[in-house]
Amino acid sequence: MRAMDKILYGVAYYDEYMPYDRLDADIAMMKKAGINLVRIAESTWSTLEPQEGIFDFYHIDRVLKAMTDAGIYVIIGTPTYAVPSWMVLKHPDIMVTTEKGRSLYGARQIMDITNKSYLFYCERIIQKLIEHVAAHPAVIGYQIDNETKHYGTASPEIQREFLGYLKKKFHNDVEEMNREFGFNYWSNAIHSWEDFPDVRGTINGSLAGEYEKFQRELVTKFLAWQSDLVREYKRKDQFITHNFDFEWRGSSYGVQPDVNHFHAVTCLDVAGCDIYHPSQGKLTGAEVAFGGDLTRSLKRNNYYVLETQAQGFPEWTPYDGQLRLLAFSHLASGADLVEYWHWHSLHNACETYWKGLLSHDFAENQTYQEAITIGRDFQKLGESLIHLKKENKIAILVSNESLTALKRFPFTGGITYNDVVRWLYDALYEMNYECDFISPEYTCFSKYQAIIMPAFYCAPEETLIRLKEYVREGGVLVGTFKSCFANENVKVYHNTQPHILRECFGVSYDQFTVAEEVGLVGEYCKVEDRELVNGFMECLRVESGNEILSYVHENWGQYAAAVINSYGNGTGVYLGCMFSKKLLKKVLQNIMDKANIIQNAGSDGFPVIVRSGTNTQGKRIDYLFNYSGEKQSAWCPQKRCQELLSGKMLQEKDLIVIPKWGVIILEEVL
Amino acid sequence: MRAMDKILYGVAYYDEYMPYDRLDADIAMMKKAGINLVRIAESTWSTLEPQEGIFDFYHIDRVLKAMTDAGIYVIIGTPTYAVPSWMVLKHPDIMVTTEKGRSLYGARQIMDITNKSYLFYCERIIQKLIEHVAAHPAVIGYQIDNETKHYGTASPEIQREFLGYLKKKFHNDVEEMNREFGFNYWSNAIHSWEDFPDVRGTINGSLAGEYEKFQRELVTKFLAWQSDLVREYKRKDQFITHNFDFEWRGSSYGVQPDVNHFHAVTCLDVAGCDIYHPSQGKLTGAEVAFGGDLTRSLKRNNYYVLETQAQGFPEWTPYDGQLRLLAFSHLASGADLVEYWHWHSLHNACETYWKGLLSHDFAENQTYQEAITIGRDFQKLGESLIHLKKENKIAILVSNESLTALKRFPFTGGITYNDVVRWLYDALYEMNYECDFISPEYTCFSKYQAIIMPAFYCAPEETLIRLKEYVREGGVLVGTFKSCFANENVKVYHNTQPHILRECFGVSYDQFTVAEEVGLVGEYCKVEDRELVNGFMECLRVESGNEILSYVHENWGQYAAAVINSYGNGTGVYLGCMFSKKLLKKVLQNIMDKANIIQNAGSDGFPVIVRSGTNTQGKRIDYLFNYSGEKQSAWCPQKRCQELLSGKMLQEKDLIVIPKWGVIILEEVL
Amino acid sequence: MRAMDKILYGVAYYDEYMPYDRLDADIAMMKKAGINLVRIAESTWSTLEPQEGIFDFYHIDRVLKAMTDAGIYVIIGTPTYAVPSWMVLKHPDIMVTTEKGRSLYGARQIMDITNKSYLFYCERIIQKLIEHVAAHPAVIGYQIDNETKHYGTASPEIQREFLGYLKKKFHNDVEEMNREFGFNYWSNAIHSWEDFPDVRGTINGSLAGEYEKFQRELVTKFLAWQSDLVREYKRKDQFITHNFDFEWRGSSYGVQPDVNHFHAVTCLDVAGCDIYHPSQGKLTGAEVAFGGDLTRSLKRNNYYVLETQAQGFPEWTPYDGQLRLLAFSHLASGADLVEYWHWHSLHNACETYWKGLLSHDFAENQTYQEAITIGRDFQKLGESLIHLKKENKIAILVSNESLTALKRFPFTGGITYNDVVRWLYDALYEMNYECDFISPEYTCFSKYQAIIMPAFYCAPEETLIRLKEYVREGGVLVGTFKSCFANENVKVYHNTQPHILRECFGVSYDQFTVAEEVGLVGEYCKVEDRELVNGFMECLRVESGNEILSYVHENWGQYAAAVINSYGNGTGVYLGCMFSKKLLKKVLQNIMDKANIIQNAGSDGFPVIVRSGTNTQGKRIDYLFNYSGEKQSAWCPQKRCQELLSGKMLQEKDLIVIPKWGVIILEEVL
Numbered sequence A, B, C: 001m002r003a004m005d006k007i008l009y010g011v012a013y014y015d016e017y018m019p020y021d022r023l024d025a026d027i028a029m030m031k032k033a034g035i036n037l038v039r040i041a042e043s044t045w046s047t048l049e050p051q052e053g054i055f056d057f058y059h060i061d062r063v064l065k066a067m068t069d070a071g072i073y074v075i076i077g078t079p080t081y082a083v084p085s086w087m088v089l090k091h092p093d094i095m096v097t098t099e100k101g102r103s104l105y106g107a108r109q110i111m112d113i114t115n116k117s118y119l120f121y122c123e124r125i126i127q128k129l130i131e132h133v134a135a136h137p138a139v140i141g142y143q144i145d146n147e148t149k150h151y152g153t154a155s156p157e158i159q160r161e162f163l164g165y166l167k168k169k170f171h172n173d174v175e176e177m178n179r180e181f182g183f184n185y186w187s188n189a190i191h192s193w194e195d196f197p198d199v200r201g202t203i204n205g206s207l208a209g210e211y212e213k214f215q216r217e218l219v220t221k222f223l224a225w226q227s228d229l230v231r232e233y234k235r236k237d238q239f240i241t242h243n244f245d246f247e248w249r250g251s252s253y254g255v256q257p258d259v260n261h262f263h264a265v266t267c268l269d270v271a272g273c274d275i276y277h278p279s280q281g282k283l284t285g286a287e288v289a290f291g292g293d294l295t296r297s298l299k300r301n302n303y304y305v306l307e308t309q310a311q312g313f314p315e316w317t318p319y320d321g322q323l324r325l326l327a328f329s330h331l332a333s334g335a336d337l338v339e340y341w342h343w344h345s346l347h348n349a350c351e352t353y354w355k356g357l358l359s360h361d362f363a364e365n366q367t368y369q370e371a372i373t374i375g376r377d378f379q380k381l382g383e384s385l386i387h388l389k390k391e392n393k394i395a396i397l398v399s400n401e402s403l404t405a406l407k408r409f410p411f412t413g414g415i416t417y418n419d420v421v422r423w424l425y426d427a428l429y430e431m432n433y434e435c436d437f438i439s440p441e442y443t444c445f446s447k448y449q450a451i452i453m454p455a456f457y458c459a460p461e462e463t464l465i466r467l468k469e470y471v472r473e474g475g476v477l478v479g480t481f482k483s484c485f486a487n488e489n490v491k492v493y494h495n496t497q498p499h500i501l502r503e504c505f506g507v508s509y510d511q512f513t514v515a516e517e518v519g520l521v522g523e524y525c526k527v528e529d530r531e532l533v534n535g536f537m538e539c540l541r542v543e544s545g546n547e548i549l550s551y552v553h554e555n556w557g558q559y560a561a562a563v564i565n566s567y568g569n570g571t572g573v574y575l576g577c578m579f580s581k582k583l584l585k586k587v588l589q590n591i592m593d594k595a596n597i598i599q600n601a602g603s604d605g606f607p608v609i610v611r612s613g614t615n616t617q618g619k620r621i622d623y624l625f626n627y628s629g630e631k632q633s634a635w636c637p638q639k640r641c642q643e644l645l646s647g648k649m650l651q652e653k654d655l656i657v658i659p660k661w662g663v664i665i666l667e668e669v670l
Helices: A023-032 A058-070 A085-090 A116-133 A156-169 A174-181 A205-233 A261-267 A286-299 A322-333 A366-385 A400-408 A417-430 A461-472 A581-595 B023-032 B058-070 B085-090 B116-133 B156-169 B174-181 B205-233 B261-267 B286-299 B322-333 B366-385 B400-408 B417-430 B461-472 B581-595 C023-032 C058-070 C085-090 C116-133 C156-169 C174-181 C205-233 C261-267 C286-299 C322-333 C366-385 C400-408 C417-430 C461-472 C581-595
Strands: A008-012 A037-040 A073-077 A139-143 A239-244 A252-254 A270-275 A303-308 A335-340 A394-397 A435-438 A450-453 A476-480 A512-514 A519-522 A536-538 A546-552 A560-567 A570-575 A608-614 A620-626 A632-635 A640-643 A649-651 A655-658 A663-668 B008-012 B037-040 B073-077 B139-143 B239-244 B252-254 B270-275 B303-308 B335-340 B394-397 B435-438 B450-453 B476-480 B512-514 B519-522 B536-538 B546-552 B560-567 B570-575 B608-614 B620-626 B632-635 B640-643 B649-651 B655-658 B663-668 C008-012 C037-040 C073-077 C139-143 C239-244 C252-254 C270-275 C303-308 C335-340 C394-397 C435-438 C450-453 C476-480 C512-514 C519-522 C536-538 C546-552 C560-567 C570-575 C608-614 C620-626 C632-635 C640-643 C649-651 C655-658 C663-668
Touching (some): A008 A366, A023 A058, A037 A058, A058 A073, A058 A116, A085 A116, A239 A261, A252 A417, A322 A335, A417 A476, A461 A570, A570 A581, B008 B366, B073 B116, B205 B239, B205 B261, B417 B476, B417 B581, B450 B461, B461 B570, B519 B560, B608 B632, B620 B655, C008 C073, C037 C335, C058 C073, C073 C116, C085 C116, C174 C205, C239 C261, C239 C303, C270 C286, C286 C417, C286 C435, C322 C620, C417 C581, C450 C461, C450 C581, C461 C476, C476 C581, C519 C560, C546 C581, C620 C655
Parallel strands (some): A394 A435, A394 A450, A450 A476, B037 B073, B073 B139, B139 B239, B303 B335, B450 B476, C008 C037, C303 C335, C394 C450
Antiparallel strands (some): A519 A546, A546 A560, A608 A620, A632 A655, A640 A649, B519 B546, B546 B560, B640 B649, C560 C570, C632 C655
16 A cells, blocks of 8 residues: 555654654654654754755664664655754855844744755755655655745845836836825835835835735745755655645634745645644634645645644643544544654753653653554554545635735734634534635635635635626625725725625625624624624625624614625625624524535534545545533434444434544444 | 915815826815815825926826815925935935834835935925915915924934034033933943933933933924925915824824924914824813814914814724714814815725725715715804904913923823823813913913913923912912922922922922822812822822822821912912822812812813804804713803804703704804 | 941942032931941942043042041942943943844943953953052942843854853863754754854753853853952952842842852852832832842851842832831841942932932931931940841752743743742741752752752752752752753753652652643642642652642643652652642641741741841840731740840740831840
8 A cells, every 4th residue: 555545643753853862762662653654854954964065864864764664654854944054154144134134043944035045055955865865665755844934035135026026017117006006105106116115114005915925925936946856856656745834823823824825835746734723621623624624725635734733832731532532633624644743852942842742751651642542543444534535515715915914904903814714714613514715716616605705805806706706606605894895906996895796795885993882683693692793893784685683883773784695596695793603603504504505414513523524435434523521412424334433333313422532433334 | 255264174185196086076075065175295205206306296286276176275285204215215314213223214204304315305395396386376375294203313413413402502511411411320421522422322311301302393493494495485375384293192192292382383374283082982072172272372373173083093983973073173172174184095005994084985975974064064154163262261381391201200000291181181171171281481371360280390490480470479370299390401309399389389298109009088088989099199298288188098198199278379289199080170170169260151061061262253152062972961151142053042041952972052142 | 346247237329429519418317317338439430430541539539538537437339330431432342232232322231241341441440449449447348340240241252252161061072062952953053163153043942041151150250350350459358249139020039040149259258239129018028038048148148238228119118117127127137238229319310210218309208217216226236136147947949040941941821930939938938937048059958957949940960969868868858840850951851850859759740731720639728728720730640758739620630739758868849830829838837847847936927027046146136027017916936035126025925016017126135
């Protein structure tokens, strides 16, 4: 069997970081835990190239040999996201220059990824490394760089490149730029390209948004360039992946602001990501599902979780059962690899308290004990669980441009783009509706029965026209406040809002405000429920369709808060403000019911989450997860199936009791 | 009739910012709303001088022509508060250098207003512009620059100028400076002028205060210089004004720290300002009254509100009735012009969500609808309402120097100078006592029956002597804690506090502290009212007069908190600490009663505010405002008068019902 | 009698800062208050050397003369902690360069104490000054510099010196450094010394910790160098001291992060410090005791309080009785000098509101009145109270290295090293257990019956072995969480924790977490007491000994929270987490009872604090302090003694009533 057709259970392994020679001992512990993959070499450039042009593959070679002997697969990471000090001392301009000036050496991810000296060294180390390892039988694939971003690069050189980019965008017509970006404001207009100022000081949201878009494409280009380099040397059967990450709020939270994942993924064979999430009493599975759904959507295929926490931060040390619950949660979203960062806890530097599977003493701690059961079950059930496929009926439309623009033009009250995305995603997740993610450039809207469009602020007309067509032909479109407001250049549309989709949603508005104790009332919500608007709100006028929610307020009571409208063969729903997730779930359930979109069966929703798909044998797989510290009841959602862990056979509606932090896996019996 | 003898109702208008040609459509909408003035050109330098030395008055010309045709007056703003990028690329030192280094290009108000290159370009654009427009009949006046400040300028050049200023101040005697500023402390003394260090690092409050005073005078000089330039070209019948603004706390709050308005106003024909204020449920009218009273006091004459919000920030979108209430509130303080910033909401850049009278779609929104009624009533009632004059009996003494010093030596608990000013002002405002503002240099104290002196920390002996004389001759002086403490050089007086006014107030103290649960008791305040001291408190000993308030505390109970004292023919009142506005109102009412100073009649105070004056026909005008969302009762304060909006005749004590957020205007019938 | 054999009662005096000639008037007031010492010259360099190489001892001379005439002793401070501006203008690199770049001139303590130009000027002014004053009879000693620290110095020059230091530490073997500091992580390894990067950007906790240790030794060297300079010129009978200070949290709080007091003290004759503390209702005496115990421990001898507050910040203005209570509190810890910073309140600069004994008006305020009583009693009782000696049975082991490391690897919840130190110290203080402080290098552990070891994170093996031996031989060792975790290079130990002391404490653990509502239960603590873990907690497994506290939690209930264990002839106690001080006191009392360690008798603990010692006549002295605003009862702890202030004789168990904020002093009658 190909390595890629097994469930891969891995760890990031750093022979270089060990306080003493642990290789044999570690491998024995890995084997005991069923670990069948390690990722190595990532971020170890100063070990691989200790002096300029001198290469040392000692650690690589000994680990590869030992892993081959042990039958453990290896992913080789290119080491480029942390640079050696000799390189920076020789070429100080390798350090990224941002709004705050030039970075000091020390951390990772502080170089200018467009700097020519950096690229020269990158190219050489990648070539040397891949050439050295490509033929090795244990090596099944490559991770290029790690969590790559643009690091805010704004050196004079890159700004010059940006100027060229703008000239091209505006057909060399500086006045077109002035108009489109509104540069006349505050005397920002330029009338000759050489007057273009340092972009770091700009107060113009259009220019700032364009620069961030440009910066994101630097990441796309850099990864494509690395991918091409690796591809020259790698074997055909070896894959290329990358470890994408998400907006970080102390844990993985939302759409990544600094990378366009949909663009950057094109150079990869397999999409990959890392997912770090709250744990203990705060574990809900939402981040695992969110990150998984998003990463799966990138190539519309299975993906790799290249990093996730074993113990992680001290406040994340998992309760008994949680590590196991999480491992299967990843598979349930379509992951084919679950890899811990990292094998052992570090004894020095700065991530000493981001603990690995092993603690600092390398003993068999409680978490490792649980990993043993996971490895065993992955091995046992691998054939049934690998390559899980999904055909979701709902898509969430996400937009890097909107995220960026709303950083500059925030909702009042500290709410951000990703809060709106997660508000909707989490409601669906808790209701057991699974979904994909799509970008504004996605062209097959009709594949979905419903599209959810959170705060689609920077909305190109082209996309809006296609969305309108989608509804006319029968689609359900759920939009929110702050959607369709500006174009792709963060220029606000100057006709009635919501632009283009006004008839589709059956609403218009020309004023909005921020709620001070504004209530909500409607079909699913009585005045005495005391549901309140959360922050920003649009003063909607209903032009067709039905008011779902109205405002309760001395002055704003005259306006609608949410409207549902028939348009063509489809339905438009517009939510003019944010409110409790509880009420949102009622609203969404109603919409889904009308549209005849059925959620995964088996539970009444969170904390029992049901995730579903089809395995390589064409059988339906249902995962039932209990994300709580109390045992929970559920029922069998399939006609006839087998509970894979126990082997028990079940029939539809059979009662299922899931222990606290437990998981049940059902495989269809055909 | 002269334009200046009509009530002007205006908007800031930017043809340059329009997403498409709106001029005719906009003018039609302005006419419909009774708008009879626009301010243009302000901040559009990059449009007016697209390349160095190339001038383009396209937008000016077309707007002037269209406005003339429509009978709409025009104020021309000099465009100098936002610089074009070509200028900065050529002369990087135009960007202001502050404590944080040199600014990056992008925002407005980031230039060094003393930089010679900047001044060269300013002079040229002003001359070209004014020369170009001066003869135009629609142009009735000029606004020089906008919200000018010193922007923290601290370049080596300006510091050299400051050194010259210090030499002059100290008669070239460096030891005099050492003594007066206390430079021996921490080895800061210099014994030769060339040893004068970079002022940006100073820890000396006297030097820092002097530097800020010097910086404020840079603003005075800059405006005077612009005024002289404009005056060379303008017609005699055209006025010069400037848009002053106030300490900003998300809205206009208090005395402007960075400009000495009393000094800077001398070069103007008409004082002007912008006032932005909380709205919706937080609208009280206090900021409109405060800003108006202060600006009216500058030239002791009517003034222009050159900017105020129409919709403003999303959280400010006015409730029905509020825009109208506010328009008349400005007139009631003596404004002759009410101008919105701005006509239309911007589609790009950074103030996209500071919404104008029109929303982004240019439709007739709810706020615009209300503006129509204002324009109509301004036109109808203009003759009665224009040039309202006041003869206030109370003055509040404000001091830039005290404000600056108390930034360095703050009250504990985050209270600042302007908090004390507003504590007293707002109490008077809510009691329907109107007042003027005066500076320490003001010489006609006897014009007022009472002077209120909040935290007059930096008090020149000369002023204190005049204040003492004022009381001896019959005036009422209400002083607070932290008054008369230091001289104009922020040197603490070294004899018994309060300096010079000790006998006038009948108190002295040599200790102070910060209250931890210290109560207050007195004639208007029982122990069981649980009135508490708010922060800083002085341990007053009564030397003559009567204790109004005493402290309630195990240790501080031995001291007085507030004292009233007869001195000569007058009265001194000293408040040793801050406390609730409710208690303050009782204290003030008592003082005013004793001094026989009567507030405006017609209501029992906030939320019904009465503002009063005399119109050009010598008739008394009373405005009764209801700053609440409930209808309120009031009574007719005049013998015989006409309610101007309804035409109804009223007699003294007649009941008046004011609708929520409503206004009643009464004109005396002689 | 030698000056040093009297109780010294002093003030910092600055003739240089006076607004007018006050010398005679001040001396008269000092005499009235019994003040017998002034510290002068400190921080007045710009007065002493007004221009480069020109010296002016005018103020020194006149003050020395006047003090001699008045019989007041003088300490001369070297003026070097605030530099004149001429020096910095000539040698800009005297200003310290830190992570944030080079400082601006203005404040004190902003120079690079290793800069050669600075040292040149220091040497000259010290030589000139000491030569000038040494023979003067009033001068009894010298304070070198003031509150010296390294000010974050990180200039290229000092980094080069650091590189030399590292080469020496690692025997010129760069790979040894890579291994010990874990530099392979994130590609930080260097393989040639010239690749060593700017240390300011490092993310490596070992390197950062080593750099801070190196910086602390710069302070040690600088003070030793100054001491040597002074020693060349001073008379034999004159002492050298220094004013150490503590971690600052708006008042003196804990172990000083930037100086190793145990090292720096070696060049001094007498240890000195300043202690500033909360006052009024927040006065507990804990800071006075903490700072005193720590400073007394440095030379294991009496010490000088070179600065403490008279009035201090406005919120510190003492209640009646508190100044007096505090003066005796210092003596009770072993101070021989109590000196106020400062005589008079400053009229300019930045510490205007750090008020001295006199207010700005130089009048006899309430605080000064109280000082008169102190001076009188110091004089009267001096012979009994001077040179108080203590033989404490408990020592607290403190570690600069642990403090530094835990800044980089903080406990979750904002708790820091010094919080743990104070948690334990304050509990002992409130229970009337007195203690000394020791460093990890201290070699006579057996002097103590118990050693308390708060968060001894960076624990050299050598010290741990000695501690183990200490317990085996009968000592009581109380350790906490985060102890024995890493070595002196902040490298985490890679075997079972707690390293080396596992058998001594009878516990081990390999996981830890952060408590979310984790309860505690045990012998002194029922579940219903609802005692909760505060933040970080270790999951202890008991290997021998008895569980004192267990966790109450669904997942963590399986682990112990605190354990007591017999080991050899001694006892190890390990506290795995932090909890309330109330519970800690119960735990500690129990440990002390078992170990037969008796606290000072006379009260049931705070707010009545008993501090004890032996005077020069070999008589026991007991101080009983009432740190509260209510009178308190205590009892006579001695067989037979005299109450020194009243002269009354007392016998054991006699009732003693202490007035609010009062003090009782008992001298043994032999």
